[in-house]
Amino acid sequence: MSASPTGPRLSVIVPVKDEEAAIGPFVARVGRVLDGLTEPDGAPLAWEILFVDDGSGDGTLAAIMQAHQADRRIKALSLSRNFGKEAALSAGLDNAHGDAVVPIDVDLQDPPEVIGDMLDKWRDGHEVVYGVRRDRQTDSLPKRMTADLYYRAHNWLSSDKIPEHAGDFRLLDRKVVEVIKVMPERNRFMKGLFAWSGFRQAAVEYDRAERAVGTTKFNYWKLWTLAIDGITSASTVPLRVWSYLGALVALFALIYAGFVFVRTVLYGADVAGYPSLMIATLFLGGVQLLSLGVLGEYVGRILVEVKHRPIYVIRQRIGDEA
Template sequence: MVSAPPSVPPAAQANLIAQTRSRAGKRLSIVAPCFNEQEVLDLFFGRIEDELGKLGLDYEIVCVNDGSRDHTLAVLLAHHQRNPRIKVINLARNFGKETALSAGLDVTTGDMVVPIDVDLQDPPELISRFLEAWEAGADVAYGVRVDRKADTPLKRFTAQGFYRAFNRLSDVGLPYNAGDFRLMDRRVVEVLRQLPERNRFMKGLFAWVGFRQEAIPYARPERAAGTSSWRYWKLWNFALDGITSFSTAPIRVWSYVGLLVGCLAVGWALVVVVRTLLFGRDVPGYPSLMVAILLSFGVQMLAIGSLGEYVARIYQEVKGRPLYVVMDRYGFEAPKPSPEDASA
């Protein structure tokens, strides 16, 4: 009889990993999506380079220009000329922050990768704490915003509502008030790069991959400069993308709504039959009929709309278009020719 191997508690596993992890000789990749951020870039590079210099690590800063309409690209290229470790991906148009972040992750070469917003609401000084958690055995160290005074009361309220709704509807637990700001081990990034979906809800994907994750609390400051491009309608669509990417509950609930409406209809039909047979009374028809028709029509439209959200996302997936299109790259090595090209 072969005995089962002894199980190792998670804490012991983390200790074993921590004994082999050291930042010495490692490379850190920073990924910064940029959309109309010309006003804040100088401040961002000043803070992030100062912090990276203190860490004593080899590093690269991958900036993804997501179709900016201002002088963001020109500012990025000026900083690239000043510091070759600042690399620039220029997308052919605006693909959205989630896609721009994916484009940056695809080209990173570091042993650890940190996505960060350039508006400095993600303080670069927190990276040192992320590194400490990584050295202690965490595969992902993510920032949790414990103070969101920089946000409006309405945004705080809607954000809390989204996190509650997402965690109730989805099998993937999304940490409350956690954004994209985090440090990820290389193997986590490689798993993320293998995920093929076109609809990228990165917060959900970060949680879905699992691994050992540790929360690092921090107070979120206000934007250092400029204005946010996020508006409430855009945030609403972003929330819909997140929920439909990780839950089928919105479409499943209409089965129960249909069952409930069907039961009510049968019950009302029985009432009509009983009153007519026993009392010989005519039930007033027009008002009740119109209410029933309008209610049924409204329920059907909601159900069709919910179904349409999923069908539209299936349509986006099956087209198989590239996730993004790169116009220019600055600071990256030219791809090596294939053997077929060399022999041609």
């Protein structure tokens, strides 16, 4: 691979954490793919790969430095600590220079060969071209079921619909990137931000491969936290639902009070049992605690937002133009 004398036309953003072994295979495969891309006039496509090292504790940054020394189009940002994938992806978008930007994971489960199809649709006038997994057989059954449930729940609760089985792997026009960059929120759910931005969108289907190198850094707890962030950042329905639930409980209480009054007038007073009283008390106590928990999720996000801390902190840059 030889460096292009012109500025990048395409930027590939790669958030990484503790992926030392995956850097070499990724650069080799993606570099070949990008070198094979051309402009409509047949000229080679100018590109850059921008890694975002999200606080790795292994030799990931050294591996990126080695790749950069071999090809100056490979660049990197090293964050001061682990800020999370959404923050790392935001850092990449803020510092990418391409007219088109493609976020992709380093594990190569999303095939880089699809980038050519994305560019074709982009040149046809689409500002967002998202990849859709044709099937999720490479994922475990519990993960497939929970992912399907999440997409359905999110799209039911939010007006910003996320394409089902579409991840972060997509092509974004520079206009879309500029919109994302000015969004001020600190609690960032990138798929929701992509959906909110709108623009003309198109899909490209592909088959997702097994991960060849390394292990995933996402466990079910992190995925659950990401799901909560996604729903609370895109919808206020979880807050509103407790108003309706409270109204239903109050209505039921009034109906039951009327029933007790009529029964007492007709048949006289009786002594209610303690089990029914305990059930009602525990049920209403649980509902109140659950509603307070939902409210606390939103209040916690308000606290993070009003602090106005930066989404990420860059410790080091690799590459003159990174």
